Amino acid sequence: METTYQARPELESSGQPAERKNIGSLERILSVALGAVALLEGIRRGGLPGVVGSLGGSALLYRGASGHCGIYERLGINRCHGNRASLLSRDGIEVFETITINRSPEEVYRYWKDFQNLPKFMKHLSRVDVREDGITHWVVTGPAGKTIEWNARIIAELPNELIAWETLPGGDVESKGSVRFEAAPGGRGTILKVLFMIRPPYGKLGLLAARLFRKAPEEQLKEDLRRLRQLLEAGEVATAER
């Protein structure tokens, strides 16, 4: 039983012990690469060394592909922590950020619940349309000026505490997540916690490229939340423009 703090407990992968990932992304890539080479070499050589090579290669391949290593598990090694965005994870990318805002949870919740406010602090969000049936339509301007659109619905709501949503099928993006509003201790206002999972629109390789050339999703979210705090506390977004 883990006693040390782990961020993002809600999106930890559950499932059978044998399926639980305990290898980091880079190692998995290496495992797959080495495994493939060993397997092909093993097949080419034949004979006893060939068999050994093939078996070893297959094991490495499997381990890399699945993300689970039996030996690591025996040894209690888990190298899957700390991947802020696990590219090869089945569930897509997990994003979590938190910020403390010097306003009451009621005020912060009210501002967020009015989705028309979101484009004011979410840099890439161009537009949110709220339809009568509660479905919302989102338009984001992605890298290279492409627009990404999807519909979403609220799946859980606790006034002044929680808004949870998921995207509907057919959109450019698959996502689900939540915003939590907690009263901060000592009269410090509200602790905002934003947590979501997103499967990116261009596939994993596209996301890798996007990540290399622009800010990671968490950093983008952090900037957005900073602007939210500026709007709610100071009434305007700070700028050095003249």
Place this chain on the structure above:
Amino acid sequence: MKAITWQGRHHVEVSEVEAPSIVNDRDIVVEITSTAICGSDLHLYDGFIPTMQKGDILGHEFMGRVVEKGKAVHNLEVGDRVVVPFNIACGKCYFCEQTLTSLCDNSNPNAVVAEKVYGQSGSGLFGYSHMFGGYAGGQAEYVRVPFADVGPLKVPDDLEDEQVLFLSDILPTGYMAAENCQIREGDIVAVWGCGPVGQFAIKSALLLGAKHVIAIDRIPDRLQLAATDERVTALHSDKTDIQEALLELTGGRGPDSCIDAVGMEAHGTSLGALYDQAKTAAYLATDRPHVLRQAIQACRKGGTLSIPGVYGGFVDKLPLGAAFSKGLTFRMGQTHVHRYMGKLLDLIREEKIDPRFIITHRASLADGPALYETFRTKTDHCLKVIMHP
């Protein structure tokens, strides 16, 4: 408009640039009547502060008249005369509400950069690199001042510019340094560094009840100026064993509190891209490690070390063991200017302090580049430079 712009190491120019205008509702635009060069501007001039870009307008000690105001500014009118704090504070965040305005949560649009280096970001600053917001500074004819309902202090016309200009930075800095010493009646305070901040720290320590101030520097002019008050003893750091002298002057106890008004001369290269610069974090090594070290060594047991001098990065060989053994308190940080301006204006009005004594050079903006060099080399008895655009 004309402005002094950074162009590289030891290279500033007077440039013709676009004048500012109102961007946000809480802004004002100020027509600058007086502006000064700060000791910390020299770090920019020497190329030691990362995230500077050619063309950046310098200057964070300035005052003038309001010429334009945003819709949400009701405490000031066009034509009002104001002194502006060097840090930009929103007035509404957790830190501002406690008058810890140099720690404002909301005024640095590039907070992510400072956060990478320091863990969290403090307030934005005028004219002090993109890590601190990239705001245009006040060594210019005009400047845009954000959050004008919180920052600028209105000053009466019967006090001239030179009497109140230093409320923008160095007078509150010296005062806060002395206040941080938690001076009790009868205390002896040692001040390393007799530049403008040190001079004000000495005066403030006396105002706050110190019995005796010991001023330490290498430059005879500055020591002489500090020692004009009979309650101040000057020590020349190259000619004196400081530790020995301090013990002798304090009955063997050591000073009750020590002020480091020297800070750290930053060494390091200027880095390229804005975001990456902060991530790799320039290694800033102290030029004079012996100041902090001396202060720790000399301070009496249970005493206080007050650090107004700017430090940017990492220090080698800090005798933390000595500090621990003696149970020292360290107090430091960028000045919460807003907290002290009003009180200090009153002290000026009551003639308890006259800040003009540190001014040695007066010029126009056009002379700025030459005076940066004079100030840096401390030639011509230079202590403080004021410019009138």
